[in-house]
Amino acid sequence: MTLPDGYSDEARALWDAATALNRQAGAVSLPPLLFFTDPERTPRPWETAARLPAGAGVVYRAFGRADAATTGRRLREATRQAGVRLLVGLDMALAEAVQADGLHLPERAAGQAQAIRAARPDWLLTAAWHGGSIECAGLDALVLSPVFSAGGASAARPALGVEGFRDRAEAAGPPVYALGGIRAGDVGALAGSGACGLAAVSAIQAAFQALA
Numbered sequence: 001m002t003l004p005d006g007y008s009d010e011a012r013a014l015w016d017a018a019t020a021l022n023r024q025a026g027a028v029s030l031p032p033l034l035f036f037t038d039p040e041r042t043p044r045p046w047e048t049a050a051r052l053p054a055g056a057g058v059v060y061r062a063f064g065r066a067d068a069a070t071t072g073r074r075l076r077e078a079t080r081q082a083g084v085r086l087l088v089g090l091d092m093a094l095a096e097a098v099q100a101d102g103l104h105l106p107e108r109a110a111g112q113a114q115a116i117r118a119a120r121p122d123w124l125l126t127a128a129w130h131g132g133s134i135e136c137a138g139l140d141a142l143v144l145s146p147v148f149s150a151g152g153a154s155a156a157r158p159a160l161g162v163e164g165f166r167d168r169a170e171a172a173g174p175p176v177y178a179l180g181g182i183r184a185g186d187v188g189a190l191a192g193s194g195a196c197g198l199a200a201v202s203a204i205q206a207a208f209q210a211l212a
Contacts, residue, residue: 003053010184010207015053017187018198027175027196030124030141031057031085034177034199035208037075039065042205046071046078051208054083059104059126059143059199061089072098087124092116095123102126104143113138129168129176131160136173143199144168146180147190162189169194 001019003012015033022032033056037045049058060075062068072088076098079086087102088095095103102124103116110127117125117138127134129142136142149159159181160168169176175196182200184207190198 001053001055008207013184014187014198014200014204014207017190021190021193021195022197024192025175025194025196027141030175030196031055032197033057033204034059034143034197035204036179036199036201037061038201039063041201046074048205048208049075049084050078050082052082052084057085057087059087059089060100062091062094068094069097072100076100085124087126104128107134110139111135126177130157131164131168139174141175141177141196142172143177143179147178148181148183148186150180162193165190165195166193
């Protein structure tokens with residue numbers, strides 16, 4: 001899908017690269033682009049979600065905030081109208097309450113995917129991964145980070161680089177998203193890396209925060 005007129009050059013670069021990777025990986029049933037929310041860096045995530053192209057995805061990470069349900073409902077409304085899938089980070093009760101399309105698990109909880117799959121076979125299930133040993137049963141995809149030098153929770157981890165990402169993606173069972181330091185100007189380097197799509201926080205918010 002090509003973005004219609006009105007989107008920024010950065011948005012086009014991210015979307016074009018993400019959809020190309022998605023096709024190359026044969027993972028067209030998965031969203032090619034995942035917008036990860038963060039209470040500090042993306043305080044109004046529904047605004048970005050509303051501008052994402054149909055077929056993209058949002059991973060809502062509430063981190064225990066008191067307004068989690070309210071924000072989740074606003075995100076559900078925005079994503080539903082945009083044709084975007086909504087995943088909730090870790091919290092199964094919150095995901096069910098806002099009628100999310102799935103769950104994103106931290107690496108430490110990846111082993112819960114099989115039980116969640118049994119309870120909710122209709123959900124899209126992903127998990128964070130940093131390149132070590134991980135239980136993949138029940139998962140639809142992994143989100144590997146940091147590919148490039150990143151901020152947020154991944155700032156303390158050394159960047160894998162494209163080759164490091166490629167090696168791990170080839171060895172993984174499920175499809176693998178690239179996360180960490182993703183910028184519109186750098187995503188071309190991931191061509192042929194085996195990534196099934198792109199995931200980001202700030203780059204997606206900046207690219208899709210307003211129409212060109």
